[in-house]
Amino acid sequence: MRIIAFTGYSGAGKSETSMRINRLFGYPIIESRPILKKIARENGFQRARECIPAIGFERFFSEGRKRTVDIINSTNDFLKPDKVIIADLFDRKLFKYLKEKFEDKMNIISISATRRIREHRIMIRKKIDRISSIKETKFLDMLKKRCGIKKVISSGDLKLKNNNGIEEIVKKIKNYLSRREIEGD
Numbered sequence: 001m002r003i004i005a006f007t008g009y010s011g012a013g014k015s016e017t018s019m020r021i022n023r024l025f026g027y028p029i030i031e032s033r034p035i036l037k038k039i040a041r042e043n044g045f046q047r048a049r050e051c052i053p054a055i056g057f058e059r060f061f062s063e064g065r066k067r068t069v070d071i072i073n074s075t076n077d078f079l080k081p082d083k084v085i086i087a088d089l090f091d092r093k094l095f096k097y098l099k100e101k102f103e104d105k106m107n108i109i110s111i112s113a114t115r116r117i118r119e120h121r122i123m124i125r126k127k128i129d130r131i132s133s134i135k136e137t138k139f140l141d142m143l144k145k146r147c148g149i150k151k152v153i154s155s156g157d158l159k160l161k162n163n164n165g166i167e168e169i170v171k172k173i174k175n176y177l178s179r180r181e182i183e184g185d
Helices: 014-025 032-042 048-055 057-078 092-101 114-128 130-147 149-154 168-182
Strands: 001-008 083-086 106-112 159-162
Touching: 001 014, 001 092, 014 083, 014 106, 014 168, 032 048, 032 057, 032 092, 048 057, 057 083, 057 092, 083 106, 092 106, 092 149, 106 114, 106 149, 106 168, 114 130
Parallel strands: 001 083, 001 106, 106 159
Antiparallel strands: none
């Protein structure tokens, strides 16, 4: 099984890109957002930002890593897919584990966008006002930095900017994945 992992800060377009690649190729998607929301709810909180101070940063994200690995393993065991998409790889410890397990069978695709564009996308996605989206973007960036996203982004095999819409990004990823397929990689 090959892992295709998207990395980048919140609002860069990783989830939308993952869904488009899923529609093109049919690869299953593993997303961190629902996993982390479920952990928060199981601990009596509606949001991760409320749960993290209560149970601790490391415990919260350690549980997220464990569940992500469990999903990857069960997907591999039951579906036997050629490829799996991880829609938001930001945790350097999970990245390290996956790199060791899948060695050369992992592609990291880094997607970036300007902070202003990311704030706008978060405002739309969460249906919040501009000031709240600025605060939310800062908070999410802080969490991802603390998890070691810079290491993950710097390891990207393909680095793309998503400031002008998703279509061009999807086309570049499709070409990239097709080339990897032809090369037998």
